[in-house]
Amino acid sequence: MEPGAATEVVRQAQEIEIDQLADLWYQGWQDAHAAILPAELARLRTRESFAERLRAALQAVRVVGPRGGPIGFCMTQADELYQLFVSSDGRGRGVAALLEADAVSILSRRGVEVAWLACAIGNHRAARFYEKAGWRCTGTVVSELETQAGVFPLEVWRFEKALV
Structure with a gap:
């Protein structure tokens, strides 16, 4: 485990953290995706769109960091590790590994036998992380992303x- 990670705990996100989480998600999305995904999608991925999605899925949002100061979050839905983002301050501290393990535990308790996730083509840092955590790339698929302008x-x- 990375230095400092042992003191971190994964917990349920709180409604009062939505603005901070939206900032974290927006910045993380910009860092990881803005340069490799279509500009049309980047225009739709606003801070406000992330806040709306967080509000709608709050019960599925798990975070690492002090109350009122999350440094990373993940979401699961059905059999999918749906989102995982860590702030620049949280990177290199084992936060992503804690969140991934928590998500896998949640999915396993749901009875999921094979979990899946979508990773942006070209996001090599994320792909290396997932491979190191035991995920395997099975190919490419078309993901239908929900946006305020439609799919x-x-x-x-x-x-x-x-x-299993």
Whole structure:
């Protein structure tokens, strides 16, 4: 485990943290995706769109960091590790590994046998992290991303992890 990670705890996000989480998600999305994804999608991925999505999925949002100061979050839905983002301050401290392990635990408790996630094609840092955590790229698929303008089809790498 990375230095400092042992003191971190994964916990349920709180409604009062939505603005901070939206900032974290927006900045993380810009860092990881803005240069490799279509400009049309980047225009739709506003801070406000992230806040709306967080509000709608709050019960599925897990965070690391002090109350009122999250440094990373993840979301699961059905059999998918849906989102995982860590702030620049949280990187290199094992935060992503804690969040990934928590998400896998949640999915496993749901009875999921094979979990999956979508990773932006070209996001090599994330792909290396997932591979190191035992995920395997099974190819590319078209993901239908929900946006405020409707569905946005995007080809992504699909990763899978056997949980049983």
